[in-house]
Amino acid sequence: MCGIVGAVSTRNIVPILVQGLQRLEYRGYDSCGVAVHAAGTDAAHPGGLQRARSTARVAELMAQVQADRLEGATGIAHTRWATHGAPAVHNAHPHFSHGTGAEAASRAGRIALVHNGIIENHDQLRAALQAKGYVFASQTDTEVIAHLVDSLYDGDLFSAVQAAVAQLHGAYALAVICKDEPHRVVGARAGSPLILGVGQEGGENFLASDAMALAGVTDQIVYLEEGDLVDVQLGRHWVVDASGRPVTRPVKTVLAHSGAAELGPYRHYMQKEIFEQPRAIADTLxxxxxxxxxxxxxxxxxxxxxxxxVLILACGTSYYSGCTAKYWLEGIARIPTQVEVASEYRYRQSVPNPRTLVVTISQSGETADTLAALRHAQGLGMTQTLTICNVATSAMVRECKLAYITRAGVEIGVASTKAFTTQLAGLFLLTLALAQAKGHLSEADEAQHLKAMRHLPAALQAVLALEPQIISWAEDFTKMENALFLGRGLHYPIALEGALKLKEISYIHAEAYPAGELKHGPLALVTSAMPVVTVAPNDALLEKLKSNLQEVRARSGVLYVLADADTHIENGEGIHVIRMPEHYGALSPLLHVVPLQLLAYHTACARGTDVDKPRNLAKSVTVE
Known part of the structure; x- marks a missing residue:
């Protein structure tokens, strides 16, 4: 969600800024823009701050930049996911401040600013700035910061930004440039990620919200901490912490390979990532x-x-992986486990237990709600923390005592697939490790579980071979506007994840229920126009599940069943069965979720939606 790139150099930095935005496209956005400190070449192309903004893709922004001959050695760029104000050019970043009254005409954009996050007190600040004569051209909270910095500017950009952020309530990552100070970018962060990239040539330095934006430009990265301000200039940079004291943050070598984001022979990134799951699981293990x-x-x-x-904190798909892990942790490790939606947990009164292992789950490691929930739990005295995360350099990893880094690789599609299954693999390892530490894992059981885990990549390949049958189901779903997903026990969270995938990318309304809850309400919705997808492994709840299927058929409901080979559920009138290659015991959720991913993908393709960038959604949710 929202991407920032900034640079100070001696060369034209615009291509690097725009390329950085392209590498951040996977996070989701609905507008983009770039602003530079232009040196000025002639009357038609004067110096000062100039910008280009677009509600199209970054490729169109690049074409606009080239047509306008926009060049400069210092600049900032941004991809925006709309919060305050609709997706429109006047709301796109970078935002300028032109000063007030008669001064405004002469300033021609003195301050330019990009911002990730949400400013909670923007209404009060807006009113105070309007009283001073500032005119607002957008509905964004971001423009408030630009005018605020301008109102505090007295010849030193760093001091102005420092004074401005002291008045902000909320979350922000900022990159700011000033017409009067070429070769200088000031950054600040609180609640949203921001990094410094130390350049390899000519003294140039960079800011970005993600190291991937700087892939191929520099691998020397400084991770700014909460409350930090950074002054970026040619050949030098310095950082002050939230209290204003100068600090030294370590420079780390981070290899962010942009090649991992190449589409290759696949139609969409989501399809590529579904088929990468055998490799991702093998790498993770x-x-x-x-x-x-x-x-x-x-x-x-x-x-x-x-x-x-154990207390598990997560959002979205990661929350469903935590719900699955609860069955493992209580059934195998015999440890009481609570799973909380992170955005809810931080705002309710709970009963803390200092002997709790707080487990956070996040693909990016920058999920704002999950980070806030982690800090809330720590503030309650629960200091034993562990994260399951796909990014080793993320805030989540840095703020937890323990971590298991999944190796899903870069996930571009907004609808998570390989990140989910690798999270499950990491959580199953955690279950076994806790079971061992508590004396509940025999050598024989350990050997059996390890054997099953090593076989997962081959088992997943066999499941992917079911794609032609899934495409046949998708043809039926294309005409639907609603769907029910059912599962029992360990597979109820998998039904939840299947419903989420379908609604995310096909825009079909889908809900999931424990199959035993059908008669307690959802059965009222079942008609021939309501497909019912059922996850039916051959486990202890199979016979109960078969009774639930009969309840659906008795109401003319049409069933789509993912069944293990020995479940004796047969194709027939109103019942479509796809047989899974093998029963996989405790690890069955990792296999059963893959056909549900494929069903959502092929249904969305048939409906013509934007599979990788579904409307209103972003990949990395770094605002509350």
Whole structure:
């Protein structure tokens, strides 16, 4: 969600800024823009701050930049996902401040600013700035910051930004340039990620919201901490913390390979990522020869010995992976487990237990609600923390004591697929490690589970071979506007995830229920126009599930069943069955979710939606 790139250089930096935006497109956006400190070449192309903005894709922005001959050695760029104000050019970043009254005409854009996050007190600030004579051209909270910086500017941009952020309530990552100070960009962060990239040539330096934006430009990255301000100039930079004290943040080598985002032979990134799951699982489990707590970091054994319950905090798809893990943690490790929607947990009164292992789950490691929930739990005295995360350099990893880094690779499609299954793999390893630490994992059980995990990539390949049958189902779903998903026990969260995938990218309204709850309300919705997708593994609840299927058929409902080979559920009138290649016991959720991903994907393709960038959604949700 929202991307920032900024640069100070001696060369024309516009191509690098726009290329950085292209590498951040996967996060989701509905407008984009770039502003530079132009040197000026002639009367038609004067110097000062100039910008280009668009509600089209970044490729169109590049064409606009080239047509306008927009060039400069210092600049900022942004992809915006709309919060305050509709997706429109006048609301797109960068925002300018032109000063007030008669001064405005002469300033011609003195301050330019881009912003990720949400400013909660923007209404009060707007009123105060309007009283000073500032005129607003947008509905955004961001323009308020630009005018605020301008109102505080007295010849030193860093001091103006420092004074401005002291008045902001909410979350922000900022990059600011000033007409009167070429070769200078000032950045600030609180609640939204921002990094400094130390350049490799000519003294140039960079700001970005994600290291991927700087892939191929620099691999020397400084991760700014909460409340930091950074002054970026040619050949030098410095950082002050939230209290205004100068600090030194370590420079890390980060290899953010942009090639991982190439589409290759696939039609969409989502399709590519679905088919990458066997490799992603193999990579995530690489090097796991046995179950030891140290898989999760130094000191994990001591932490696992001390805790007596688990609290999982997550959002969206990651929340459903946590719901699945609850069945494993309580059934195998025998540890009481609570799973909370992160955005709800932080705002309710709860009963903290210092012997709780707080587990956060996030693909990006920058999910704002999950980070806030983690900090809330820590503030309540629950300091034993662990994250399952796909980005080793993320805030989530830095703020947790322990971590397991999944190796899904870059996930571009907004609807998560390979990140979900690799999270499940990491959570299953966590279950086994906790079971071992608590004395609930025998050597025989460990060997059996490890054997099953090593076979997962091959098992997933066999499931992917079911794609032609899934496409046949998708042809039926194309005409539908509603769907029900059913599962029992361990597979109820998989039904939830299947419903989420369908609604995310096909825009078909879909809901999931535990199959036993049908007669408690949802059965009223079942007609021949309401397809019912059912996850039916051969487990202890199979016979109960078969009774639920009969309830659907008795109401003329049409069933689409993912069944293990030995479940004895047959194709017939109003019942369509796809047989899974094999029953996979406790790890069955990792296999059963893949056909549901394919069903959503092929239904969306048939309906002609934007599969990788569904409307109103963003990949990395870094605002509340």
């Amino acid at each position: 690489e090097g796991v020869e046995g179950i030891v707590p140290e898989l999760f970091g130094d000191g994990a054994y001591r932490v696992f010995q001390e805790i007596d319950q």
